Amino acid sequence: MKLKIGNINATELAKTYNTPLYVYNKQTILKRINELKTNFPNTNICYAIKANNNQEILKLISEQNLGADCSNANEIKMAQKANFKIENSIYTAVNPTNEDLEYALKSKIKINCDDISVFKRLLEIGKPKIISFRINPGFGKGKFPSIVVGGHGTKFGMNEDLAREAYRLAKEKGIKRFGIHMMTGSGVNYQEYFTELTNTIQEIAKRIGDATNIEFEFMDIGGGIGVPYEPHEKQLDIEAIGRSVEKAFKHKAKLMIEPGKYIVAESGTLLTTVTTIKNNFIGVDAGMATLIRPALYGAYHPILLANNIDAEFTQEANIVGPICENTDFFAKNRAMPKVEEGDILAIEVAGAYGFVMASSYNGVLKPAEVLVNNNHHQLIRQREEI
Ligand SMILES: Cc1ncc(COP(=O)(O)O)c(C=O)c1O
Known part of the structure; x- marks a missing residue:
């Protein structure tokens, strides 16, 4: 059987648009958004634009009435262009430039400062109506050490004591509306964690609120x-997570979440052509410049032979790209069927942190992107040209 994306053969897409090619299934994105909306009915869901910022994908997500989670002025501009409601969106400023802060202030997005020094810089530029601070609760979780962003030794957020000072300063300066934020890691497959985060943020907010006499308008537990x-790995039980998180959230503030990966990861497939078979190396035309997650984190991506997904495994192979680095691999010792030069491989679950992390290393040109909706396909980013 051939691999289908929506109702279209992946090999047909590869022929039409050439490879390497990122293909996204619109229906998968809509399904994930619907699950979130259904299971977090009282929560403000902001899509983390960094996961995939293709304008067509952003428009699709903003049409579902989600807010945006932005990490710099460019992402705020992308969100505005895609018609996200900026008042419902949030900007987390990690080591921002003054230009970023100035743009954010003008845009009226909720600003979430990663440090008191950032807030002091912001005050020199202007005074926001509402301010949030990112707390580092001293712990974090994530699939790989590099994507644990809470806990000791990480660069993100402030401890509670410093955050309390920041809220005091904000109040002294006449700011009257407040939020509080935590983002402690990505790719968390432990369901109870999100309820634990919800409890932790409320406890921290209570202590800070009591000490400073401020009320929180929103509490954000991140993505x-x-x-x-x-x-x-199994699909998380999103219904159980939503139910448990919303039940644990007792505060009258608005709860916020910032999922990226959950919304777009599974929608994406990277199609790549086998160029070279050399011993047990299967060389393909995509590499770490196209999808860096395996080289960067040792991340696993399922890899299928697109023209025959049922073919029996007959070998253990290394699947590698054309880049001059020994880290340029997609899989090591992976059970694979017989593969021939010219075959199309489908690297799956590539919709998040895929194209957005692509680079021009070795003069590689960025791939094209295509959106599939059932029987239709549409080019949503031209292949880069020299
Ligand atoms: C502040 C912030 N929010 C949300 C996210 C999205 O995380 P995920 O894609 O794991 O949901 C990230 C990812 O790094 C982040 O830094």
């Missing part, structure tokens, strides 16, 4: 909802 990449 991090994991998706299955590896054969042994």
Whole structure:
């Protein structure tokens, strides 16, 4: 059987648009958004634009009435262009430039400062109506050490004592509306974690609120909802997570979440052509410049032979790209069927942190992107040209 994306053969897409090619299934994105909206009915859901910022994908998500989670002025501009409601969106400023802060202030997005020094810089530029601070609660979780962003030794957020000072300063300066934020890691596959975060943020908010006499308008527990990449990983029970998080959230503030991966990861497939078979190396035309997650984190992505997904495994192979680095691999010792030069491989679960992390290393040109909706396909980013 041939691999289908929507109702279209992946090999046909590869022929039409050439490879390497990112293909996204619109229906998968809509399904994930619907699940979130259904299971977090009282929560403000902001899509983390960093996961995939293709304008067509952003428009699709903003049409579902989600807010945006932005990490710099460019992402705020992308969100505005895609018609996200900026008042419902949030900007987390990690080591921002003054230009970023100035743009954010003008845009009226909720600003979430990662440090008191950032807030002091912001005050020199202007005074926001509402301010939030990112707390580092001293712990974090994530699929790989590099994507745990809470806990000791990480660069993100402030401890509670410093955050309390920041809220005091904000109040002294006449700011009257407040939020509080935590983002502690990505790719979390442990369901109970999100309820633990919800409890922690309320406890911290209570202590800070009591000490400073401020009320919080929103509490944001960040993104991090994991998706299955590896054969042994299961889809999280999003219904149970939503129910448990909303039940644990007792505060009258608005609860916020910032999922990226959960919304777009599974929608994406990277199609790549086998160029070279050399011993047990299968060389393909995509590499770490196209999808860096395996080289960067040792991340696992399922890899299928697109023209025959049922073919029996007959070998253990290394699947590698054309880049001059020994880290340029997609899989090591992976059970694979017989593969021939010219075959199309489908690297799955590539919709998040895929194209957005692509680079021009070795003079590689960025791939094209295509959106599939059932029987239709549409080019949503031209292949880069020299
Ligand atoms: C502040 C913030 N929010 C949300 C996210 C999205 O995380 P995920 O894609 O794991 O949901 C990230 C990812 O790094 C982040 O830094």
